[in-house]
Amino acid sequence: MANSITIENVHAAYGSVRVLEDVTITVNSGETVALLGTNGNGKSTLMKCVMGIVRPVSGRIVAEIDGEKHDLVGRTTEQIVDLGIALVPEGRRLFPKLTVEENLLLGASRRKARAQIKANMDFCFDAFSRLAERRNQLAGSMSGGEQQMLALARALMLSPRILLVDEPSVGLAPLLVSRTIDAIKQLKDHYQLTVLMAEQNFKQAVRIADHGYVIVHGKIAFEGRSAEELNNNDLVRKLYLGM
Amino acid sequence: MDFPFELLINAVVAGLLLGAFYAAVTAGISISFGMLDIVNIGHPAFIILGSYIAYYFNINYHIDPIVTCLILSPIFYFLGTAIYQVYYLSFEKRGQQSLRGLAFFFGVLFVTEVLLLLAFGVDYRYVATSYIGPSIHVGFVDLPLRMLVPCIGSLILFGGLQLFISHTFTGRAVLAVSQDQLALQLMAVDPIRIKRIAFGVSIAVAAMAGAFLIIIQPVEPSVGREYIGRVFAICVLGGMGSMPGTLIAALLLGVIESITATFYGPSWAPAVSFGVLLLTLAFRPSGILGR
Numbered sequence A: 001m002a003n004s005i006t007i008e009n010v011h012a013a014y015g016s017v018r019v020l021e022d023v024t025i026t027v028n029s030g031e032t033v034a035l036l037g038t039n040g041n042g043k044s045t046l047m048k049c050v051m052g053i054v055r056p057v058s059g060r061i062v063a064e065i066d067g068e069k070h071d072l073v074g075r076t077t078e079q080i081v082d083l084g085i086a087l088v089p090e091g092r093r094l095f096p097k098l099t100v101e102e103n104l105l106l107g108a109s110r111r112k113a114r115a116q117i118k119a120n121m122d123f124c125f126d127a128f129s130r131l132a133e134r135r136n137q138l139a140g141s142m143s144g145g146e147q148q149m150l151a152l153a154r155a156l157m158l159s160p161r162i163l164l165v166d167e168p169s170v171g172l173a174p175l176l177v178s179r180t181i182d183a184i185k186q187l188k189d190h191y192q193l194t195v196l197m198a199e200q201n202f203k204q205a206v207r208i209a210d211h212g213y214v215i216v217h218g219k220i221a222f223e224g225r226s227a228e229e230l231n232n233n234d235l236v237r238k239l240y241l242g243m
Numbered sequence B: 001m002d003f004p005f006e007l008l009i010n011a012v013v014a015g016l017l018l019g020a021f022y023a024a025v026t027a028g029i030s031i032s033f034g035m036l037d038i039v040n041i042g043h044p045a046f047i048i049l050g051s052y053i054a055y056y057f058n059i060n061y062h063i064d065p066i067v068t069c070l071i072l073s074p075i076f077y078f079l080g081t082a083i084y085q086v087y088y089l090s091f092e093k094r095g096q097q098s099l100r101g102l103a104f105f106f107g108v109l110f111v112t113e114v115l116l117l118l119a120f121g122v123d124y125r126y127v128a129t130s131y132i133g134p135s136i137h138v139g140f141v142d143l144p145l146r147m148l149v150p151c152i153g154s155l156i157l158f159g160g161l162q163l164f165i166s167h168t169f170t171g172r173a174v175l176a177v178s179q180d181q182l183a184l185q186l187m188a189v190d191p192i193r194i195k196r197i198a199f200g201v202s203i204a205v206a207a208m209a210g211a212f213l214i215i216i217q218p219v220e221p222s223v224g225r226e227y228i229g230r231v232f233a234i235c236v237l238g239g240m241g242s243m244p245g246t247l248i249a250a251l252l253l254g255v256i257e258s259i260t261a262t263f264y265g266p267s268w269a270p271a272v273s274f275g276v277l278l279l280t281l282a283f284r285p286s287g288i289l290g291r
């Protein structure tokens, strides 16, 4: 069944500071879409708009979950998550003084996820064996890479249909970045997720993206229909590939 | 010299009985102060309120204080959720909880005391039940039922709370809510609802502690003040937000107070307890079982 997100003409601001201008993005069912942009261009703000953390000044955000359409603007974050949209936020935001297992169980608070706790937990421990070894360790005492794994796993415990990931590569060594990106692909395939991923690491993001958008100063500067198109775009070459 | 072995054992046992009661008195604070970051210095007022209601039904209708407070605890729960809602809307939502919130709870404490004073006067009040006089004797160890019944009640209450915190979705959310509210929202959980429930539970627990209190000792309206310092000390000593830690700290403090009172006199007990608190915090700043 179809799970997609349509963001139409969204404007957003913090007080009088305009951050997003007329942003239109479509994430079709089953796709992985990359939102590319360097620091401060509005990637996180867009994620926050989708999740109801920041309320857009104008524009529409519609999510289709299992074929049913929902207008997201005006809903609370809890309601949006409850529909089946999960965000792995910037900075991961784990519960540092809770154990790995407690963090994962909190992810399953959503009613629809409770029935699948065991299956989801088994899958997470299978996909990230590190988490299984450290299930009783406090989340705050884990390494950056392990924390990113836990943040992803916790989002999966929600049994989402749509997964938003905000800069999964931040603060990770190059080898871990590519592993994390691989993990997102693996999770996406297993759960047949629809994924919107914000990234600065162009090369890694494009590896798993079906298509992508480049955001500059809060505006969509370029839409690449395929990885190919993104790779060959002049703007992308200038911004990310140093050519 | 003849070491007073029997006296020591009796002091330890009396301390454990007292400590279990301290645990019930502290349990509510462990939730509100330890888990929710709400400095509810008014907590003892709700305990005393529970004691007086138990007293009222005991003298007029001969109802057992524990039964009264069991029936009362849902009402206290809703009272707690209402108080949290006022606190949230007036202070927390505006980020003014630290000082004004403290004043608010001081006000709650004060107003409750004055109302009880007007209603019941300054005299000490006590209840009459079959288990207040007698004792059980196990060898040379003396177990007064007046202490044993609240001790068992406290342990059951404590076990129930620990199960709620560690084995339910709501309970785990209570542990998480002071760490990151937005993260909790991203788990589809409303943090304000969680705090409201948890605060309600903390006040419901106060009603039960009130029943135990008036079984253990006669009560007058300001008796709660004796407990404010001790209760926060136990909470910090055990490790903020840890129920097992709170229980261990409460038993420890009970035993220390009892031994001190037996061998050196009751006036030394508070000084020794706070000495232990300071020493523990010097070596283990996060408390006995703090994370």
Ligand SMILES: Nc1ncnc2c1ncn2[C@@H]1O[C@H](COP(=O)(O)OP(=O)(O)OP(=O)(O)O)[C@@H](O)[C@H]1O
Residues within 6 Å of the ligand: A014, A017, A019, A037, A038, A039, A040, A041, A042, A043, A044, A045, A046, A090, A167, A200
């Ligand atoms: N809470 C806020 N209040 C005011 N301005 C904000 C706030 N959050 C973000 N901004 C501003 O909005 C702009 C976009 O920020 P945003 O976090 O969306 O960028 P980003 O693309 O995610 O950057 P990064 O890659 O560094 O995470 C920045 O100029 C930032 O300073």
Ligand SMILES: [Mg+2]
Residues within 6 Å of the ligand: A043, A044, A045, A090, A166, A167
């Ligand atoms: Mg960002």
